[in-house]
Amino acid sequence: xNPPTYGVGIxxxxxxxxxxxxxxxxxxxxxxxxxxxxxxxxxxxxxxxAPDARHAASLSDLVGDDGCDLVFVxxxxxxxxxxxxxxxxARRACLCEKPLAASRSEADSIAAxxxxxGVPFAVNFPLARAEASRRLAALVAGGELGTIESAxxxxxxxxxxxxxxxxxxxxLDDSTxxxxxxxxxxxxxxxxxxxxxxxxxxxxRLERQPGRAETVLLASxxxxxxxxxIDAAVAGDIADHNRFEVVGSLAxxxxxxxxxxxxxxxxxxxxxxTPGTLDAVAAMLDGRVDHGLATAAEAASxxxxxxxxxx
Numbered sequence: 001x002n003p004p005t006y007g008v009g010i011x012x013x014x015x016x017x018x019x020x021x022x023x024x025x026x027x028x029x030x031x032x033x034x035x036x037x038x039x040x041x042x043x044x045x046x047x048x049x050a051p052d053a054r055h056a057a058s059l060s061d062l063v064g065d066d067g068c069d070l071v072f073v074x075x076x077x078x079x080x081x082x083x084x085x086x087x088x089x090a091r092r093a094c095l096c097e098k099p100l101a102a103s104r105s106e107a108d109s110i111a112a113x114x115x116x117x118g119v120p121f122a123v124n125f126p127l128a129r130a131e132a133s134r135r136l137a138a139l140v141a142g143g144e145l146g147t148i149e150s151a152x153x154x155x156x157x158x159x160x161x162x163x164x165x166x167x168x169x170x171x172l173d174d175s176t177x178x179x180x181x182x183x184x185x186x187x188x189x190x191x192x193x194x195x196x197x198x199x200x201x202x203x204x205r206l207e208r209q210p211g212r213a214e215t216v217l218l219a220s221x222x223x224x225x226x227x228x229x230i231d232a233a234v235a236g237d238i239a240d241h242n243r244f245e246v247v248g249s250l251a252x253x254x255x256x257x258x259x260x261x262x263x264x265x266x267x268x269x270x271x272x273x274t275p276g277t278l279d280a281v282a283a284m285l286d287g288r289v290d291h292g293l294a295t296a297a298e299a300a301s302x303x304x305x306x307x308x309x310x311x
Contacts, residue, residue, distance in 0.1 A: 145248025
């Protein structure tokens with residue numbers, strides 16, 4: 001018997017919504033049932049990627065569509081709470097973009113709603129299923145690096161928002177909702193908390209103009225038995241550089257360029273994590289609990305850490 005195909009309704013058809021539309025269109029376990037965005041231009045762009053999908057008239061119209069087995073929330077963070085609540089109230093499984101929210105209180109509210117609803121829910125941290133980050137986790141857990149002595153996250157951007165994010169610059173450059181810490185650093189804090197457990201900011205140096213997103217963040221995060229250093233800035237000529245390095249007594253390994261593992265002089269190939277993420281989403285909808293996707297509780301923990309550094 002062939003496995004079931006799941007219909008997906010997409011809330012928010014901007015940059016991330018359209019990226020997921022493209023991934024879903026290529027995956028055999030999904031079909032795009034409907035989409036909705038308050039911006040008519042975003043709706044028109046999405047229609048070219050999913051010509052057979054229904055154009056929902058509103059958020060409530062989309063979550064009420066019985067053809068939507070899963071609601072993917074790709075709206076900006078300020079809209080996550082209302083979007084997730086609508087999906088859960090309609091008893092729809094939900095995949096939410098990261099960050100889970102742009103405030104600790106809203107993230108905790110979403111996590112509580114998810115726990116009470118009891119429907120399948122995950123947060124789209126692609127590094128949860130990416131091959132390089134899973135190999136890094138195996139090296140740490142298996143002892144190949146020896147005793148872990150230190151860890152660092154380095155991020156560099158030529159400008160923020162990045163050129164390909166220009167359409168969302170209004171909120172990405174806003175201090176209350178955007179910034180590279182929420183949008184990029186959160187990915188690596190998620191990995192760090194999976195590797196080393198919950199973290200608390202120990203020191204923070206933040207630079208930003210009033211009302212604008214941060215330009216520099218130098219911080220240290222205290223995990224049990226380990227302090228992780230963060231060095232992030234909008235500076236230099238590299239458009240998007242990231243490196244999460246773990247130093248052990250026997251060896252060093254690093255997750256770099258999003259999906260490459262640097263270990264013992266070998267740099268792995270880039271592997272798009274989207275197919276693996278969607279495989280895991282299908283497994284979640286099949287009822288499996290070992291899908292490995294980020295939970296609401298994990299995502300809320302990341303929000304608490306990031307927001308403590310920003311506020």
